[in-house]
Structure formats: structure tokens, C-alpha cells
Amino acid sequence: xxxxxxxxxxxxxxxxxxxxxxxxxxxxxxxxxxxxxxxxxxxxxxxxxxxxxxxxxxxxxxxxxxxxxxxxxxxxxxxxxxxxxxxxxxxxxxxxxxxxxxxxxxxxxxxxxxxxxxxxxxxxxxxxxxxxxxxxxxxxxxxxxxxxxxxxxxxxxxxxxxxxxxxxxxxxxxxxxxxxxxxxxxxxxxxxxxxxxxxxxxxxxxxxxxxxxxxxxxxxxxxxxxxxxxxxxxxxxxxxxxxxxxxxxxxxxxxxxxxxxxxxxxxxxxxxxxxxxxxxxxxxxxxxxxxxxxxxxxxxxxxxxxxxxxxxxxxxxxxxxxxxxxxxxxxxxxxxxxxxxxxxxxxxxxxxxxxxxxxxxxxxxxxxxxxxxxxxxxxxxxxxxxxxxxxxxxxxxxxxxxxxxxxxxxxxxxxxx
Amino acid sequence: xxxxxxxxxxxxxxxxxxxxxxxxxxxxxxxxxxxxxxxxxxxxxxxxxxxxxxxxxxxxxxxxxxxxxxxxxxxxxxxxxxxxxxxxxxxxxxxxxxxxxxxxxxxxxxxxxxxxxxxxxxxxxxxxxxxxxxxxxxxxxxxxxxxxxxxxxxxxxxxxxxxxxxxxxxxxxxxxxxxxxxxxxxxxxxxxxxxxxxxxxxxxxxxxxxxxxx
Numbered sequence: 195x196x197x198x199x200x201x202x203x204x205x206x207x208x209x210x211x212x213x214x215x216x217x218x219x220x221x222x223x224x225x226x227x228x229x230x231x232x233x234x235x236x237x238x239x240x241x242x243x244x245x246x247x248x249x250x251x252x253x254x255x256x257x258x259x260x261x262x263x264x265x266x267x268x269x270x271x272x273x274x275x276x277x278x279x280x281x282x283x284x285x286x287x288x289x290x291x292x293x294x295x296x297x298x299x300x301x302x303x304x305x306x307x308x309x310x311x312x313x314x315x316x317x318x319x320x321x322x323x324x325x326x327x328x329x330x331x332x333x334x335x336x337x338x339x340x341x342x343x344x345x346x347x348x349x350x351x352x353x354x355x356x357x358x359x360x361x362x363x364x365x366x367x368x369x370x371x372x373x374x375x376x377x378x379x380x381x382x383x384x385x386x387x388x389x390x391x392x393x394x395x396x397x398x399x400x401x402x403x404x405x406x407x408x409x410x411x412x413x414x415x416x417x418x419x420x421x422x423x424x425x426x427x428x429x430x431x432x433x434x435x436x437x438x439x440x441x442x443x444x445x446x447x448x449x450x451x452x453x454x455x456x457x458x459x460x461x462x463x464x465x466x467x468x469x470x471x472x473x474x475x476x477x478x479x480x481x482x483x484x485x486x487x488x489x490x491x492x493x494x495x496x497x498x499x500x501x502x503x504x505x506x507x508x509x510x511x512x513x514x515x516x517x518x519x520x521x522x523x524x525x526x527x528x529x530x531x532x533x534x535x536x537x538x539x540x541x542x543x544x545x546x547x548x549x550x551x552x553x554x555x556x557x558x559x560x561x562x563x564x565x566x567x568x569x570x571x572x573x574x575x576x577x578x579x580x581x582x583x584x585x586x587x588x589x590x591x592x593x594x595x596x597x598x599x600x601x602x603x604x605x606x607x608x609x610x611x
Numbered sequence: 612x613x614x615x616x617x618x619x620x621x622x623x624x625x626x627x628x629x630x631x632x633x634x635x636x637x638x639x640x641x642x643x644x645x646x647x648x649x650x651x652x653x654x655x656x657x658x659x660x661x662x663x664x665x666x667x668x669x670x671x672x673x674x675x676x677x678x679x680x681x682x683x684x685x686x687x688x689x690x691x692x693x694x695x696x697x698x699x700x701x702x703x704x705x706x707x708x709x710x711x712x713x714x715x716x717x718x719x720x721x722x723x724x725x726x727x728x729x730x731x732x733x734x735x736x737x738x739x740x741x742x743x744x745x746x747x748x749x750x751x752x753x754x755x756x757x758x759x760x761x762x763x764x765x766x767x768x769x770x771x772x773x774x775x776x777x778x779x780x781x782x783x784x785x786x787x788x789x790x791x792x793x794x795x796x797x798x799x800x801x802x803x804x805x806x807x808x809x810x811x812x813x814x815x816x817x818x819x820x821x822x823x824x825x
Binding site for chain 2: 228258270287288303312314315319320321346347348355365372374392394407409425427432433435437441443445461462466468472474476482484488490492499501502503521525526527528529530531532534536552553554555556558560561562568569570571572590592594595596
């Protein structure tokens with residue numbers, strides 16, 4: 195067993211060790227630190243279609259500390275439960291300590307970040323249990339070594355799907371062209387290695403200020419193309435924006451061993467390609483319109499499949515504090531067709547109270563012979579009890595092919611200690 | 612890229628660009644002479660009332676903040692004559708931005724809305740680029756220019772986690788109503804969209820293999 199492998203296997207306990215370190219820092223240095231604590235509790239009741247009563251509870255807790263010399267700590271976890279299914283889970287979503295690396299310079303983002311933290315690089319979006327060291331070489335360029343275990347942000351699974359990761363990221367900016375690229379070795383014995391590159395440039399001098407964003411990923415061993423995302427944005431004025439995009443995406447589970455059981459593979463036997471355009475027009479402070487069109491292509495075990503989606507929405511402020519947002523969505527795929535009408539109405543009387551009502555009515559025609567109208571209504575009232583507490587009461591009602599009448603009530607209480 | 616996709620892409624691009632040109636020419640003509648944005652960042656009270664030296668004494672001591680951190684004395688007398696008049700005291704006032712040196716960097720007060728402590732209309736503080744299709748675009752900007760996000764969103768204070776890792780099943784904030792009934796059609800239409808967030812192979816099976824009781 196190599197030293198690196200040993201370190202990875204034993205670093206799984208790292209977040210819990212860090213919790214202790216942070217607790218110690220908190221206890222011994224609280225007089226020297228700025229600390230804020232936020233707790234939030236949600237609970238509700240509903241009956242599922244098997245007519246079983248459900249009592250879900252959700253509690254989140256976060257503590258952020260700023261200590262002398264610029265050291266920062268952050269802990270966040272949540273407790274989730276469904277009493278009737280006995281699903282208690284304690285889930286740490288963030289536990290990290292940040293140590294400043296260049297306090298004498300303006301590069302305040304140069305840090306040594308240890309613990310569980312969000313990781314978003316290239317085509318990865320996951321949690322990292324490990325070490326990230328963003329280090330600025332100057333104001334616009336830097337390097338970032340990364341080592342640790344990558345795991346899905348989806349915590350409800352029973353099995354561990356974490357995957358070891360070792361990598362290096364570099365970013366720079368030259369004459370307005372931003373570049374960010376990296377090399378990642380991952381999975382057991384780092385057998386899968388990828389190179390990702392991203393470029394961004396905006397032609398400010400040209401009409402409509404086109405902005406081009408390109409992101410690609412290659413398999414490092416043979417430099418074969420793996421996946422890409424391309425986007426071209428035009429901004430004819432401060433109130434209009436148009437986006438054209440092309441994607442060619444491969445399934446990317448957190449752990450490569452899951453690739454063949456992955457949801458994506460159930461449908462698609464090839465990389466998924468999409469072409470899309472989206473237009474947004476902010477007519478005034480009161481009204482914004484949005485239209486998006488998307489076509490998708492891939493191969494499944496049924497042959498060549500394609501899908502389409504058209505989405506039109508609008509946000510309109512009727513008067514101060516009141517807004518209405520209607521939308522129409524049409525979607526068609528092998529799975530069926532939807533014509534979806536939605537309407538969202540919100541009233542924000544003061545900074546201390548807010549009402550939201552959302553209505554959705556859709557005509558669906560699914561491949562499993564379900565056809566007809568489905569309705570869903572959601573409503574909520576949120577009020578601030580004090581500078582440090584707020585409460586939200588919510589109700590939702592569904593009527594569809596499974597439920598003649600399905601209702602849920604929820605309450606959310608958030609407290610800032 | 613297959614010919615079908617290329618044709619679709621070409622069609623969307625040419626048709627879209629042409630329509631956009633006509634559409635935007637119309638809009639630009641409509642918007643001539645209008646001020647599209649109110650830049651109001653009004654404070655709830657005058658800054659002299661909001662900021663109290665006595666109340667800040669404790670926090671300043673804790674964070675080793677000295678007088679010259681705010682009062683930089685960067686304005687010098689134009690005269691080198693030692694007997695010349697002093698710099699008017701107004702010039703020694705710290706910049707309003709200096710409040711953010713702590714409030715956006717070092718500390719986060721335990722409040723429902725920090726910005727509303729001082730600003731009467733916090734919604735006016737939202738940057739321009741956040742107002743058009745930002746929900747779809749913010750991920751790329753956050754990857755390419757993380758330091759621009761950190762100027763306002765404290766890195767370790769759940770700015771990203773609040774939406775991306777906290778899976779409160781009671782409070783759906785991503786999917787629209789009726790999604791439980793329609794998600795199969797969307798998943799079959801664009802499975803890549805689902806797997807941006809749901810990166811575990813067990814995600815579907817938890818409901819579908821347990822008979823949908825959840």
C-alpha cells in the first residue's frame with residue numbers, strides 16, 4: 195500500500211476530526227472570534243398514496259467563526275428524518291478551516307482550506323473531503339493543488355460513493371482572455387485522469403458585446419475528447435441578453451465504478467448533445483420576459499432519440515411588493531409530452547412578511563399510458579419574528595392520477611443565535 | 612457533431628441572430644432617453660447615526676482594528692508650509708466603503724438580512740449582471756471569477772451550500788410544482804441536466820425501487 199493510498203483511506207475520518215478542532219477553537223478562542231450561528235427547523239405532515247402518515251423533520255445548524263490572524267472556520271450539518279420510515283441521518287455538509295497564506299498582500303483568497311467543502315472545477319460539482327490550496331501568483335493568476343475524497347452532494351444514499359482525487363488547477367488572465375485549466379487523477383489508484391480547460395472572453399468594443407465561454411474535458415491518457423460546453427452571449431443593451439449554447443456531455447458520476455449503473459446510462463448510450471438558445475428582455479424595472487428553446491440528441495437502446503423543450507416565462511411587478519410570474523412550458527421526449535402552465539404570485543408587504551402562491555396545471559401524456567390534467571398548488575407565508583428569527587408556514591395540494599386530493603403542511607423556523 | 616445537430620445549431624443561430632437584431636433595434640429605439648435603473652443605495656439612517664464609535668469599540672479591539680485602518684489620512688495639505696492651515700476635518704472622514712472592509716469580509720452579524728441593517732432597499736444592491744438569466748449563468752462565472760463572488764458573498768458562510776448541498780425535501784426550491792408527475796419526461800429528454808446535481812447512481816432507485824412511497 196502506497197503512502198498516498200493509506201492517506202486517502204484514513205482521511206475519511208477527517209471531517210469528524212475537524213469538527214473537534216473547530217469546537218476547540220470555538221471554546222478556547224470565542225472571546226477572540228466573531229461567531230455567528232444559524233439554526234433552521236422544518237417539520238410537516240402528509241399522507242402518501244399508500245395512505246400512510248408521514249412526519250418529516252429537517253434541522254440544519256451552521257456555525258461560522260472568524261479568528262485572529264484571519265483564520266476562518268465553518269461547520270454546517272443537518273438532521274433529516276421521516277419518523278414513519280425511521281430515517282434519522284446526521285449529515286455534515288461543510289466542515290472546514292481556512293488559513294490565510296498571504297496576509298501581507300491583497301491576495302486575500304490565497305488560503306489553505308482543509309475539511310469538507312464544495313468543489314466546483316471543470317465538469318465536477320461535488321463535495322471534497324480534503325485539502326484545497328488556492329494560491330494567487332498575482333491579482334489574476336494562480337495555482338490550486340487539490341487532494342482528497344470527492345463525494346456526491348446527494349447524502350441520502352446508503353453506500354459510500356466517494357472517490358479519491360488528486361489534481362492541480364491553474365488560472366490566469368491575459369489581455370482579457372480568462373483561462374482556467376486543470377489536471378485531475380481520480381478513482382481507485384487514480385486510474386482515470388482528465389484534463390479540463392475553460393476560456394472566457396468578451397469583445398467589449400464590438401456591438402452587442404459578445405461573450406464567448408468554452409469548456410472542454412479530455413481523457414489525459416490519450417487526449418481523447420470527453421465532453422464540452424460552449425456558450426455565446428450577446429448583450430445588445432443593458433436590458434436584453436441572448437444566449438446560444440451547445441453541450442456534448444458524458445455521464446460523470448462521482449465515482450467511476452458507478453458509471454454503468456448510473457441514471458444517465460439507463461437512458462443514453464452516447465454522449466448527450468443539446469443546442470439551445472435563450473432570450474431575456476428586461477422591458478422595465480417591472481417586467482422581464484424570458485424565452486428559451488432547446489433541442490436534445492442522443493442514442494438510446496431505442497435508436498436515435500431527440501427531445502425538445504420550449505419555455506416562456508415572465509416576471510411582472512404589479513406594484514411595489516407585488517409580482518406575478520406566469521410561464522408556459524412545452525416538452526417532448528421519448529418519455530412523453532407535457533404542456534405546462536404555471537403562475538406564481540407573491541406579495542411582499544414589508545421587509546418582514548411575504549406571501550407566495552404558486553399554481554401549476556399541466557396536460558401530460560406519458561409513455562406509461564398516464565394521460566390527462568394534473569394540478570399542483572403551493573402557498574406560503576413568511577414573517578420575520580425579530581431581527582434574529584423568522585418563520586414560514588406552507589401548504590401544498592396536488593391532484594393527479596395518483597392522488598384525488600393530496601395535501602401537505604409545513605412549518606419552517608429559522609433562528610440566528 | 613452529427614449533420615442533424617449541426618443543421619439545428621445553424622438554424623437556431625441564424626434565425627435567432629436575425630430575430631435578435633430586429634428585436635433589439637426595436638427595443639433600443641424604445642429605450643432611448645430612459646434611465647433603465649435606479650441606482651439608489653439609500654441608507655436607512657444617516658451614516659452618523661448608523662455608525663457609533665462607542666458600540667464599535669469592542670469589535671475593533673477584538674479584530675485589532677486601529678484608527679488609521681478607517682481614517683487613512685491619505686489627503687495631504689496642498690501646502691508644504693508647516694504653518695499652513697490644517698486639512699479640513701471633512702477630508703479625514705473615512706470612505707463609506709470602509710464599513711464593508713469588515714462587514715463583507717471579517718464578520719457576519721447574526722441577522723435575517725445583513726444588508727438591511729444599513730440599507731433601506733437591499734434589493735437595489737444586486738449587481739447588474741445578476742438581473743438577466745443569472746440563475747443559469749452564475750455557475751460559470753463562479754468557476755471563472757470566484758474572487759468577484761467573494762467580494763460580496765463570504766466564502767465560508769454557506770453562500771453556495773444554502774442551495775447546492777442542503778437537501779431539505781420539505782422545501783423544494785429548484786423544481787417547479789408538478790415536477791413529481793412530470794420529471795420522467797424531462798429526465799428522458801435531457802438526462803444530462805439531472806446529473807448535474809444528482810451524481811449518484813442510487814438517486815432514482817431510492818424512490819422507484821421502493822414503490823414510490825416517498
